[in-house]
Each structure stands twice: as C-alpha cells, then as structure tokens.
Amino acid sequence: MDRREFLKITGMGGAALAAGGISIGLPKQSQAAKKEDIGEIKSLKVTVLSETSWFDNDIFKKDMMDGGGTMASQYDIAWNKENSGGYSALLEIEQLDGSKKKILMDSGWNTSWMDYVFKMHGVDQMLKKKEIDTMVLTHWHLDHYWGIESTLRHNPNITIYAPNTHYPEDMKLLKGGKFEKPGCSNSIPHKGKLVECDAKNIVKLMPGVAIKNFDVPIILRVRGENVLYFNVKDKGIVTVTGCCHPGILSLYSFARNNFAKGEDVYGSYGGLHITLFETWDPKFDDIIKGLKAFKPEKLGCNHCTGWLFAEKAAAAGLPIVKGTDKFRSYRKVSSVAKNNNVFLTNGDTVVFG
Amino acid sequence: MTAQTSIKTNYSLGIATFIGLSALNIGAWFLFFNPKGIMRLYTPMYGFSMVVILLAMVITVIDLFNCWPLRRKADEKISPVQGILLTGITLFLTWAVMFGLFHNLIGKFGITYFSPSAIVATGETGTEIFNARENSSTALIYLFAAYIWVAVGWKTSFKGWPWSGESLATVGFSRLMTVSLMSVLAYAVFFHPHVGYLFSPPQKLAAVAPWWESLADTGSSYYHLGWVVCTVAILIMSESLWEGYPWRIVSRDKGSLPGGIFTFLGSVVSGFVMMLVMKKGMDLYWGMPFVGGQYLDAPYFRYLHAAEMAGFLILATLVVSIYFGNLLSGSNLMVRILTRTVVLVILAALLMWFYYAAGPLFLGTVPGIAQPEDTPLCWSFFMISFVLMHRHFFNAAPLQAQS
Numbered sequence: 001m002d003r004r005e006f007l008k009i010t011g012m013g014g015a016a017l018a019a020g021g022i023s024i025g026l027p028k029q030s031q032a033a034k035k036e037d038i039g040e041i042k043s044l045k046v047t048v049l050s051e052t053s054w055f056d057n058d059i060f061k062k063d064m065m066d067g068g069g070t071m072a073s074q075y076d077i078a079w080n081k082e083n084s085g086g087y088s089a090l091l092e093i094e095q096l097d098g099s100k101k102k103i104l105m106d107s108g109w110n111t112s113w114m115d116y117v118f119k120m121h122g123v124d125q126m127l128k129k130k131e132i133d134t135m136v137l138t139h140w141h142l143d144h145y146w147g148i149e150s151t152l153r154h155n156p157n158i159t160i161y162a163p164n165t166h167y168p169e170d171m172k173l174l175k176g177g178k179f180e181k182p183g184c185s186n187s188i189p190h191k192g193k194l195v196e197c198d199a200k201n202i203v204k205l206m207p208g209v210a211i212k213n214f215d216v217p218i219i220l221r222v223r224g225e226n227v228l229y230f231n232v233k234d235k236g237i238v239t240v241t242g243c244c245h246p247g248i249l250s251l252y253s254f255a256r257n258n259f260a261k262g263e264d265v266y267g268s269y270g271g272l273h274i275t276l277f278e279t280w281d282p283k284f285d286d287i288i289k290g291l292k293a294f295k296p297e298k299l300g301c302n303h304c305t306g307w308l309f310a311e312k313a314a315a316a317g318l319p320i321v322k323g324t325d326k327f328r329s330y331r332k333v334s335s336v337a338k339n340n341n342v343f344l345t346n347g348d349t350v351v352f353g
Numbered sequence: 354m355t356a357q358t359s360i361k362t363n364y365s366l367g368i369a370t371f372i373g374l375s376a377l378n379i380g381a382w383f384l385f386f387n388p389k390g391i392m393r394l395y396t397p398m399y400g401f402s403m404v405v406i407l408l409a410m411v412i413t414v415i416d417l418f419n420c421w422p423l424r425r426k427a428d429e430k431i432s433p434v435q436g437i438l439l440t441g442i443t444l445f446l447t448w449a450v451m452f453g454l455f456h457n458l459i460g461k462f463g464i465t466y467f468s469p470s471a472i473v474a475t476g477e478t479g480t481e482i483f484n485a486r487e488n489s490s491t492a493l494i495y496l497f498a499a500y501i502w503v504a505v506g507w508k509t510s511f512k513g514w515p516w517s518g519e520s521l522a523t524v525g526f527s528r529l530m531t532v533s534l535m536s537v538l539a540y541a542v543f544f545h546p547h548v549g550y551l552f553s554p555p556q557k558l559a560a561v562a563p564w565w566e567s568l569a570d571t572g573s574s575y576y577h578l579g580w581v582v583c584t585v586a587i588l589i590m591s592e593s594l595w596e597g598y599p600w601r602i603v604s605r606d607k608g609s610l611p612g613g614i615f616t617f618l619g620s621v622v623s624g625f626v627m628m629l630v631m632k633k634g635m636d637l638y639w640g641m642p643f644v645g646g647q648y649l650d651a652p653y654f655r656y657l658h659a660a661e662m663a664g665f666l667i668l669a670t671l672v673v674s675i676y677f678g679n680l681l682s683g684s685n686l687m688v689r690i691l692t693r694t695v696v697l698v699i700l701a702a703l704l705m706w707f708y709y710a711a712g713p714l715f716l717g718t719v720p721g722i723a724q725p726e727d728t729p730l731c732w733s734f735f736m737i738s739f740v741l742m743h744r745h746f747f748n749a750a751p752l753q754a755q756s
Contacts, residue, residue: 068388069396070726217721247647279479282572290645
C-alpha cells in the first residue's frame with residue numbers, strides 16, 4: 001500500500017466516523033427563520049421567597065451518594081427531611097398599560113417550610129384570593145416541586161405550566177400521592193389546568209413574557225427545564241430560572257437567535273447551577289468569560305449558583321446583585337450563608353426595569 | 354491492548370460469545386456501578402476512576418508484561434486456571450494502586466489531591482468527602498488515561514525495541530518504568546493544570562492555569578482527553594484491523610527507534626485530526642459551541658464526546674478482530690482494510706446506540722446526551738477490559754485462538 005492509498009482510506013474513514021458520531025442524539029433546536037416578537041413589559045419585580053432548598057450541603061450530598069449518586073432517581077433516595085427547605089419566588093409583572101400580574105415560580109420541597117415561607121410573605125392569601133392564579137414549575141426536581149401541597153392547599157385550581165418531560169411519579173404526586181422512601185406527599189389533588197410545555201414551542205404567557213422548555217437531562221433522573229423570558233421595554237431580555245440547568249449562556253444564545261431584539265440581554269434572576277456544592281472547575285472560568293461577552297447589566301443569582309461562583313463572578317467585574325440580611329429573620333439559615341451577602345437570598349428582592 | 358492473534362472464524366459462535374460476555378459485563382455493572390444496582394459506585398467520577406485504573410492494569414498485565422509471571426515464554430498458552438489467577442492479579446493491582454498507592458500513600462504523603470481524606474483534611478472551601486472523592490477520582494482518571502495512551506503507544510510503536518531477546522520480566526519492568534515516566538510527564542503537561550484549578554483557591558503555585566484555554570475555548574482537560582482516546586483508537590485500529598498500516602511503511606516488525614518515533618508521533622497527529630474531524634461533524638450537526646456554553650453548547654463536551662465515540666471505536670475494533678475473526682483474510686489489502694473499517698464504524702454506531710437507547714434499561718443511566726454526570730467512556734472502558742481479559746486470559750473461549 002502506498003501513501004496515496006492510505007490517505008484515501010483514512011479520508012473515507014474520517015468522514016464515516018463523523019457521520020456515525022453525529023447520527024446519534026437529538027438535533028439542536030432549529031433556529032427560527034423569523035424571530036419571535038414576545039412583546040414587552042414595563043418592569044419585573046422578583047421576591048425571593050426561599051432559595052434554600054436544603055440547609056446543609058454535606059447532608060444533601062450524602063443522601064444523594066448513599067442513594068446511588070447523581071443519576072439515581074430522586075424518588076429512590078431516602079432524603080433527610082430535616083435538611084429540606086425549598087425554592088420558590090414571587091414574580092410581579094407590570095405591563096405597559098400599568099396593569100399588574102403575579103406569578104408563583106415553583107413550590108419548594110418541605111411543606112412545613114413552604115407553608116411558613118408563604119405565610120411570611122402573604123403568598124397564602126394571594127393564592128386564596130386568586131391574586132396568584134398561575135404557577136410556573138421550572139422543573140420536576142424535588143426542591144422545586146415536592147412542596148406542591150403548600151400551593152394547592154390555598155388554590156387547588158391554579159393553572160400550572162410545567163415541562164412535559166415528566167415521569168409517572170411526578171404525575172402521581174400532582175394528583176395526590178405519597179412516597180414513603182423519599183418522604184414526599186401531596187394530599188390535595190391538582191384540579192386546575194396543567195399546561196405541558198414542550199421543547200419545540202415557545203409559550204407566550206402574556207405580552208412580554210414567554211416560557212421555553214429546554215429538554216436537557218438533569219441530575220437525579222429529571223428531564224427538561226422551563227425558563228421564563230421577559231422583555232423589559234428599553235432594557236432588554238431577562239431570564240428567570242429555577243436552576244438554569246441548560247446553562248445561562250445557552251439561554252442568552254437562544255434569545256439572541258430566536259427573539260426579536262433578543263441580542264439585548266438585560267439580566268437574569270435565579271439559580272444558575274454552577275458551584276452547587278461550592279467546588280470549582282476550570283469550565284466555570286469559561287462561564288465567567290462567556291458571560292462578560294454578553295454584557296448583562298444585572299445578575300440576580302442564588303440557590304444552585306453557589307456562593308463561590310457569585311464571589312468570583314463579582315470579582316471578575318460581572319454585575320452580581322448583592323443580598324441583604326433579611327435571610328437571618330427566617331427561622332433557619334443555610335450552612336454556607338456568608339456575612340458578605342454575596343448574592344440574593346431569602347427575603348430579598350430585585351427589580352428589572 | 355490489541356488482538357494480534359487471529360481467531361478461527363465462526364460468526365454465530367463469535368456473536369454468541371460476545372453477547373454472553375456482554376451479559377456478564379452488565380451483571381458486573383449492576384453489582385458495582387449501576388445507579389439502581391448494589392454498590393452504586395458510578396457517582397460518576399469515583400466509579401469511572403476505578404474503571405480507568407482497571408483498564409490500565411489490564412493493559413499493564415497484557416501489553417507490558419505479556420502475562421508474566423504466569424507466562425514464562427511469549428508463545429506459552431494460558432490455562433483456564435492461570436486465566437483466573439491473572440484476573441485475580443489484575444483486580445488486586447487495581448485495588449492496590451487506587452487505594453494503596455494513591456489514596457493512602459501518594460495522596461497522604463505527597464500530592465494531596467490524590468487522596469479524598471487528605472483533601473478533606475485541608476478544610477478548604479467545598480472540601481467535603483463526596484466532592485473530595487470526585488476531585489481525587491478526576492485526577493486519577495486523567496493520570497491513567499495518559500498511562501493507557503502511553504502504554505498502548507509504546508507497545509504498538511516501539512514493539513520489542515530496545516529489549517528484544519530479554520526475558521518477559523525484564524521487558525515488562527523496563528516497559529513499566531518507561532511508560533510510567535512518560536505518562537507522568539504527559540499528565541503533568543496536559544491534565545495537572547485542570548486538576549490544580551479544581552479547587553478554590555486555585556493551586557497556582559503547584560499548577561499553571563490551563564494553557565490551552567485560548568486554543569480550545571475551554572480550560573477543561575477534556576480537550577486533551579479527546580485526542581488521547583482518539584490516538585489510542587487509531588493505534589488499536591491500525592494494529593488490529595489495518596494490519597499495522599500505515600506505520601509498517603517505516604516501522605520494522607521487531608521495532609526500531611526511528612519506526613517507534615514515527616509511529617508514536619504519527620498516531621498522535623492522526624488522533625488529533627480524528628478528534629477535529631469528529632468535532633467538525635458535531636459542529637455541523639449541533640451548531641457551533643461557545644465559550645461558557647453547557648451541555649451540547651459546551652466546547653469541552655464536544656471534545657469529551659469525541660473521546661466517547663473513540664471509546665466505542667476501540668470496543669468495536671476488538672469485537673471485529675476477536676469475535677468476527679477480523680472478517681477477511683484473503684483478497685487484497687485495500688479491500689480487507691475498507692471492509693473491516695466499514696463494519697467497525699457500523700458496529701461502533703450500534704454500540705453507541707445501545708448505550709444511549711438501552712442504557713437507561715440495562716445500565717441504569719439517565720436518558721439523553723451530554724448529561725454532565727454521565728460519560729459512555731466509563732461503560733465502554735469497562736467492556737473493553739472484559740474483552741481484553743477474555744481474549745488474553747481465557748484465549749477467547751469457546752472460540753479457538755490461533756497464534
């Protein structure tokens with residue numbers, strides 16, 4: 001065999017390898033030929049009802065590892081109930097005409113904690129009075145969803161927008177079910193409308209507000225996350241997330257490719273799923289570098305963002321919104337809470353607009 | 354790591370044997386790694402590090418020591434009892450290297466990050482036991498990935514040189530020293546900077562910042578893992594399916610210094626090109642990744658996925674050469690190489706399909722691609738270890754091996 005023959009073979013082999021490799025997996029979301037105009041809002045106010053999904057990282061991680069690691073089903077793990085809290089936020093939207101609308105994002109984990117949190121902020125009354133008639137469930141993770149009874153107790157007819165990527169256990173809980181091993185239950189069946197958001201379509205909730213499901217695999221055998229996009233007049237796009245598993249830059253990139261004026265990123269609120277357990281990796285430096293390229297004006301982060309990332313991002317010049325001492329008025333605080341209020345935590349608010 | 358001896362071709366028996374071995378592998382996976390199984394060690398890095406070290410030890414016993422001390426001469430046949438003993442030796446070495454040498458000796462008395470308990474003892478941010486175990490495992494994965502590459506590269510490139518005619522023990526220990534030295538050097542340059550920056554604060558006095566960041570659009574060493582595994586795949590494919598080409602153009606059968614250097618460097622260049630070709634395919638299919646992107650948008654995932662595809666190519670190569678008897682023995686070289694390569698690629702795609710489509714059922718993995726807590730490399734390396742042990746420790750029974 002001479003060199004020419006060999007080159008011919010390797011060239012063909014390389015092409016075949018590439019073809020073989022790319023034939024597996026889901027295609028990237030097709031980029032819309034025409035960008036979607038989702039309208040505009042005047043402002044968005046976010047109140048952090050609770051971002052402490054659990055209070056001690058070590059206990060949470062031990063439960064997860066003892067239960068089979070990050071790929072085990074969340075329903076197969078015996079969680080320490082004393083360690084559970086929950087994630088939930090109140091979103092108050094002001095439309096261009098001055099009208100206001102409240103949306104509940106997520107319902108936390110431990111119902112005792114969430115009842116306490118909802119009462120503290122008057123969310124229980126808002127639900128009862130139907131001031132809040134819509135809940136956006138970002139994803140089916142325990143700390144965002146298993147406290148659903150705390151919401152349904154006050155308004156079982158609430159409309160829920162949730163990712164369509166659920167498992168039978170999720171539906172059982174929603175309809176009123178109990179799971180002994182993981183320690184979760186819901187005694188109040190959901191009677192309202194369940195809007196299942198798929199990954200192909202954008203759901204326009206109201207002018208200036210849209211939901212997009214990103215169908216990504218997530219730890220603890222969960223799939224898909226709903227992301228709220230807001231278009232604030234004269235400011236730009238704001239993303240609001242539960243955990244932001246798809247990655248904050250992928251969210252910005254999606255807006256840039258699919259929304260009219262989507263390239264103008266104003267900011268973000270929510271968990272960013274980076275230094276979840278306060279440990280570092282060079283790929284997190286990549287995120288800081290990438291974020292700087294988008295030039296957001298306001299980053300209100302917390303929860304699974306990790307204190308470490310917030311500190312490093314702020315030190316790198318990113319506009320991380322600092323928190324206050326309000327979290328200390330809650331009956332329980334996280335073991336990683338720091339005095340420097342590095343990010344928004346329980347009881348804090350942030351306004352976009 | 355290669356299957357240099359051929360097997361009498363009986364395709365039905367070959368396929369049945371491979372399926373049987375796969376069933377055994379899935380059973381072992383359930384026992385050790387399956388997230389729904391017994392020990393649930395695939396956390397993921399902890400279990401993955403065990404698998405990488407296991408494969409490294411399999412290669413050490415087979416490629417470096419040629420099954421010495423149970424085999425005294427190169428052409429001696431291994432009996433089933435010896436095969437069981439070799440399996441035991443390999444498993445013992447895996448345990449001793451991971452827990453004895455690294456977790457308890459080097460980690461506690463030398464380099465902190467090789468021992469989970471030593472990391473925890475520092476009391477630094479985020480150093481609780483589970484993070485510490487994952488970080489320590491990451492370092493071991495990288496070190497032994499470099500070792501596997503150098504071991505396979507040395508054996509394939511330099512063959513018997515410079516120890517032809519020496520006893521198996523002399524050759525084995527000489528190769529072990531050479532491979533260890535070279536793999537430590539490779540690890541220091543390509544992987545240690547990543548591990549040094551796994552901690553907060555970054556270990557700046559011990560490790561430089563990842564120097565490839567501007568080249569790769571990521572500070573992750575998955576960039577290097579990508580070409581390293583692709584290089585191993587090139588070496589295995591050339592040795593097993595391409596009958597030593599293209600390196601045979603320069604390299605002699607017994608090995609030589611120029612031939613060795615040509616093969617070693619040539620395989621690295623080929624592996625790097627292969628990774629870039631695969632990445633280009635992914636870029637065309639999924640769109641361009643960007644700095645800081647995650648999942649499919651992450652540059653580091655594209656490199657890791659190239660390694661994952663190369664892992665399936667290695668496994669498929671071994672299956673074609675061992676269980677399919679290397680397909681054709683007649684006709685001309687070009688036809689033989691093309692046929693084997695086409696079958697290899699189809700088989701690799703099938704194995705990949707199995708992992709992603711049937712993995713959630715058989716292996717307990719999470720559905721979907723680019724899940725940060727899952728890499729098919731773990732299972733493919735585990736399966737490769739099984740295939741190699743079956744071939745070299747048990748003569749690929751019940752197939753009949755021919756020297």
